[in-house]
Amino acid sequence: DQQVKQNSPSLSVQEGRISILNCDYTNSMFDYFLWYKKYPAEGPTFLISISSIKDKNEDGRFTVFLNKSAKHLSLHIVPSQPGDSAVYFCAATGLTGTASKLTFGTGTRLQVTL
């Protein structure tokens, strides 16, 4: 049973526009969420995180929004750049877990076109 779901396997966005990547979770024990970016032939790299005590966290062009009642989070990239083309994984963990044990979604491949 997939506890973290990324229902869009791919997304194409024009350069300069906003990219919105979505993630849903089912486990109500999850209270810390992270986004990782992965380029081909490389390991995932940490992008941004959010704790359940917040509903928004911003870091430069990247903003993550958390809607706890809907068990939904989204990653906004504004403006999108060609270098943002990668696979984005949403991940979650709970109070009883550690940052080392993450539950990941299946990923969304973002392509930023010129």
Add this chain to the structure above:
Amino acid sequence: KAGVTQTPRYLIKTRGQQVTLSCSPISGHRSVSWYQQTPGQGLQFLFEYFSETQRNKGNFPGRFSGRQFSNSRSEMNVSTLELGDSALYLCASSFAPGTGLDEKLFFGSGTQLSVL
């Protein structure tokens, strides 16, 4: 400083064989965790080691095992390989587990295992 190093980069095995993958964490990092990445399942947690002890284990059969050495380097072993074991195996290191939710994992580039 050097990142997480995984060897080998690629591996081809046949069904029934066994395989050992190696991971060297970032210098100073003592926690190592392993993930399996497949197209349909995303990244799935295999296990985590700290101070040579397995702290957490994911939902994988006993054919998947691992260990950690005193220098924090880790190996994972898969015995009696099956076609479905074909995947990218990722190792991640962190300073220590349970030190706070702000702790981040640093991933290696992975070992691509193909089982024929």
